[in-house]
Amino acid sequence: MPASSTPEPTRFSTFAEFYPYYLSEHQNDTCRRLHYAGSSLVIILLLYSLLSGNLWWLLALPTAGYGFAWVGHFFFEHNKPATFTHPFYSFLGDWVMLRDALTGRIRF
Numbered sequence: 001m002p003a004s005s006t007p008e009p010t011r012f013s014t015f016a017e018f019y020p021y022y023l024s025e026h027q028n029d030t031c032r033r034l035h036y037a038g039s040s041l042v043i044i045l046l047l048y049s050l051l052s053g054n055l056w057w058l059l060a061l062p063t064a065g066y067g068f069a070w071v072g073h074f075f076f077e078h079n080k081p082a083t084f085t086h087p088f089y090s091f092l093g094d095w096v097m098l099r100d101a102l103t104g105r106i107r108f
Contacts, residue, residue, distance in 0.1 A: 015089055015096075022093035023106070025079055031072030032097065033108070038068030039098045069094065 012018040026032050041064040049057035066083065073081045082090040100106045 012086065012089060015092055018086060018089040019093060019096060022082055022090065023097065025073075025082055026077065026097065028072070028077045029107070031069075031077040032101070034068040034072035034076070035094055036098055036101060036108075038065045039094055041065070041068070065094070 012021070026035065042061050045057050045060055045064055049055055066081075069083070070081055073079055082093065097106065101108045
């Protein structure tokens with residue numbers, strides 16, 4: 001059974017409208033932590049790629065970021081990732097959620 005308690009509207013006019021829905025789709029601690037792990041790995045791979053000059057590592061960024069997140073959704077949160085219906089807002093949501101966790105605005 002999905003953990004979501006907020007029904008998904010058909011459209012979001014702004015990211016500010018989308019973000020509460022996004023958070024409602026990430027109530028499971030393990031799912032959120034897998035998102036944080038994937039986002040952190042993206043940062044590490046990006047820095048390594050740029051500092052080493054080996055830009056081939058950039059190809060791994062989508063797998064690193066989305067791989068962890070999708071495992072969290074399919075196996076822990078039991079819902080469909082928002083990436084499938086709202087790719088841009090979902091991408092922003094990953095980074096805002098990480099920032100909010102690191103600043104204590106939401107539970108890590």
